[in-house]
Amino acid sequence: MVLVIAEHQKGKFKKATFETITYGAKTAELLNTTCTALVLGQAEGIDNLGTYGASKVMQVNSDHLTSFDSQVYAATIANAAKELGAKVVVINHSTTGKSLLGRLAVRLEAGSVSGVNSLPSLDEGFKVNKNVFSGKAVATFEIKSDVKVLSLMGNSIPPEEMGAAVGVEALNVEVPTPKVKVLEVKTVDGIVPLPEAELVVSAGRGMKDPGNWGIIDELAGVLGATTACSRPVADAGWRPHHEHVGQTGVAILPNLYIAAGISGAIQHLAGVNRSKVIVVINKDPEAPFFKAADYGVVGDLFEVVPKLTEAIKAFKAS
Secondary structure, eight states, X not given: OEEEXXXXXXXXXXXXXXXXXXXXXXXXXXXXXXXXXXXXXXXXXXXXXXXXXXXXXXXXXXXXXXXXXXXXXXXXXXXXXXXXXXXXXXXXXXHHHHHHHHHHHHHHTOEEEEEEOSOOBOTXXXXXXXEETTTTEEEEEEEOSSSEEEEEOTTSSOOOOOXXXXXXXXXXXXXXOOSSOOOOOOOOOSXXXXXXXXXXXXXXXXXXXXXXXXXXXXXXXXXXXXXXEOHHHHHTTSSOGGGBBSTTSBOOOOSEEEEESOOOOHHHHHHHTTOSEXXXXXXXXXXXXXXXXXXXXXXXXXXXXXXXXXXXXXXXXX
16 A cells, blocks of 8 residues: 655645645556555645545544654654555655655665655566756666655646545554644745745846845746745845755756846756756856756846736736
8 A cells, every 4th residue: 555645734735745645646556556645633625635546545633743743743654654554655855754754764664765756667676766966867766675665856746636535534543742842833824835836936146135136026926936046145145045946955846947147056056957947037148057048038137027027917918
């Protein structure tokens, strides 16, 4: 059986969760077995998880699961996997998933691969692919253990409505008492997180001053995109660090990545080069980023970006 951890934030599921369930369902089909979604704590629309391929949905309820604690969650998931006889456990390659992957592998005595980006190959074993060397190559890993733990990179597989709503069953497993007391949790609300974003508008030091960021916010608003930035901008305090994309920041895989005023250093490219379409706006025709761009505009971003925004507004209005 394939067990998918249905991650949620503040009781709401995001696109990445539906992607993971679809991935789990297709993996289960390859293995000629079933896919079960596991929900920890309270969430909205749990029965709809079956729509994305889960043949069964299990829920563990406990006051100890109100706030995320990697030790508590890992122990609970491992107990559930053993109780249900899961052979493959799939989680999101999110901040939460990254903190759980190693703990789950140890508890389940399982081989693990983080950030997989394609369905397993069953030719001569159980093999999965992931990007390595900052996205410059793809490595194939074979997992030989009886139980396998995988984290799925966001935007690697689109969510598909391939099933129907199912009833939710309660699962009684041991939930350990947290050793850490969470006093406050601060999260960014109202935007699609960068790892899940399909449209991203980013800018760098070419903005000259944080007060000029309004044109980037406006373009992102018109497109319905998430904003991002280069590392120097985040380090200077112009933008929050959760917007930093690159090798030392967030690695993203959007359908469209627009970069304004970013030269395209190799560290930045490492985090964005898997974008399906890259558009670069820079007044320096020798900027390295143009070599990686699908479309490039050589021009002053303070002239180009507002004109692009107005053109998109006019297109939508028509």
